[in-house]
Amino acid sequence: MKNRSSSGRTAPAIPFARPSIGPEEEAGVLAVLRSGWLTTGPVTARFEEAFARAVGVPHALALNSATAGLHLALEALGTGPDSLVLTTPYTFTATAEVVRYLGADVRFVDVEERTANLDPARLASALEAAVREGRRVAAVVPVHVGGRACDMEAIAAAAARHGVPVVEDSAHAFPVLHRGRMLGTWGDAGVFSFYATKAITTGEGGMVVTRRDELAKRIRVMRLHGIDRDVWNRYTAANGSWEYDVVEAGYKYNLTDLASAIGIAQLAKAGTFLDLRRRVARAYLAGLGGCDWLDLPEDTDDNGWHLFVVRLSAERLSIDRDRFVGELQQRGIGTSVHFIPLHLMSYYRERYALRPEDFPVALRLYRAAFSLPIYPSLTEEEIARVIAAVCEVGERFRVR
Numbered sequence: 001m002k003n004r005s006s007s008g009r010t011a012p013a014i015p016f017a018r019p020s021i022g023p024e025e026e027a028g029v030l031a032v033l034r035s036g037w038l039t040t041g042p043v044t045a046r047f048e049e050a051f052a053r054a055v056g057v058p059h060a061l062a063l064n065s066a067t068a069g070l071h072l073a074l075e076a077l078g079t080g081p082d083s084l085v086l087t088t089p090y091t092f093t094a095t096a097e098v099v100r101y102l103g104a105d106v107r108f109v110d111v112e113e114r115t116a117n118l119d120p121a122r123l124a125s126a127l128e129a130a131v132r133e134g135r136r137v138a139a140v141v142p143v144h145v146g147g148r149a150c151d152m153e154a155i156a157a158a159a160a161r162h163g164v165p166v167v168e169d170s171a172h173a174f175p176v177l178h179r180g181r182m183l184g185t186w187g188d189a190g191v192f193s194f195y196a197t198k199a200i201t202t203g204e205g206g207m208v209v210t211r212r213d214e215l216a217k218r219i220r221v222m223r224l225h226g227i228d229r230d231v232w233n234r235y236t237a238a239n240g241s242w243e244y245d246v247v248e249a250g251y252k253y254n255l256t257d258l259a260s261a262i263g264i265a266q267l268a269k270a271g272t273f274l275d276l277r278r279r280v281a282r283a284y285l286a287g288l289g290g291c292d293w294l295d296l297p298e299d300t301d302d303n304g305w306h307l308f309v310v311r312l313s314a315e316r317l318s319i320d321r322d323r324f325v326g327e328l329q330q331r332g333i334g335t336s337v338h339f340i341p342l343h344l345m346s347y348y349r350e351r352y353a354l355r356p357e358d359f360p361v362a363l364r365l366y367r368a369a370f371s372l373p374i375y376p377s378l379t380e381e382e383i384a385r386v387i388a389a390v391c392e393v394g395e396r397f398r399v400r
């Protein structure tokens with residue numbers, strides 16, 4: 001899409017997301033292509049070791065998506081048909097759908113106004129209510145929305161009071177230090193996404209991290225058909241043997257060496273990428289700070305800035321979010337909406353008889369919010385164009 005600037009020249013559209021792939025990723029993939037071993041093998045093992053070191057835990061298990069990681073983490077914690085998982089409605093369906101894979105029930109807990117993250121006080125009440133009802137709570141799943149840290153001390157304390165494990169959905173949050181500890185390593189398990197738009201990518205992919213040996217062991221078996229050892233060992237170990245046992249009905253969730261080669265190159269750049277995204281965030285905060293019709297995110301150190309979510313003040317503007325986003329699109333600015341809360345989606349709404357007003361904070365945030373482009377390769381000129389377009393639309397439709 002082209003967009004006509006005030007000078008009359010057409011400026012290229014600014015996409016909502018753009019991956020940062022360089023010669024290191026290309027060289028890594030080429031080496032795997034030439035190695036004779038394409039699927040899960042030595043490169044994936046190296047990616048896992050490097051990732052475990054980067055977050056500071058003993059176990060990192062590579063998978064073909066974060067969805068697979070959430071599924072296997074909950075499975076390893078014993079989530080089953082008799083149990084309940086508490087999570088936020090302000091997320092992507094992957095967070096909750098995996099609970100249904102296991103036959104357990106999802107119970108949503110509303111979010112904090114300030115961060116759009118799971119509200120620890122509401123979580124504490126919801127845990128008490130579930131216990132009073134005699135329900136077994138298999139896990140709590142907080143989501144670090146857009147890379148901004150949840151209040152993990154408060155969430156972990158609320159869960160610990162009832163002996164409930166925590167699985168962090170860190171799909172958006174890498175590499176983010178929160179009160180001295182990496183996000184994803186606060187809970188019993190943490191799950192990262194390497195989907196194409198995420199902080200680092202392998203095209204599609206994910207990683208589960210944990211300190212708990214028995215969880216790692218279970219996930220390792222379940223990610224590859226319930227086979228009791230790695231295929232890689234089966235074919236290549238010096239004492240390699242054709243023999244193996246199937247100890248469970250597992251899944252096909254392994255990550256290929258092709259993808260892991262991209263992951264290794266991306267991991268080495270993760271800190272630089274975060275600095276570059278933070279630069280974009282600070283430029284937006286400075287450039288849009290004077291707009292009284294716009295609520296901006298706080299500038300905190302524990303934000304991975306995967307998303308830059310702004311909210312319109314409805315009473316100060318004569319257009320709603322959808323029209324505002326349309327105006328930006330006409331100016332060549334890609335945007336997205338994070339998130340349409342899950343309790344508005346027909347599956348969850350119908351299954352659990354939910355009404356929009358059951359989660360008023362999530363509903364309010366959703367109606368006002370949209371996300372601006374934020375990624376390492378966004379240039380200063382592009383950042384300035386985004387700021388100018390947002391200001392232009394806002395000032396044009398501002399209530400005077």
Ligand SMILES: Cc1ncc(COP(=O)(O)O)c(C=O)c1O
Pocket residue numbers: 064065066067068091092094095143169171172192193194195205206
């Ligand atoms: C919060 C959240 N959790 C989980 C996922 C699933 O990630 P993946 O696509 O790697 O399965 C996503 C994907 O966008 C997400 O936004």
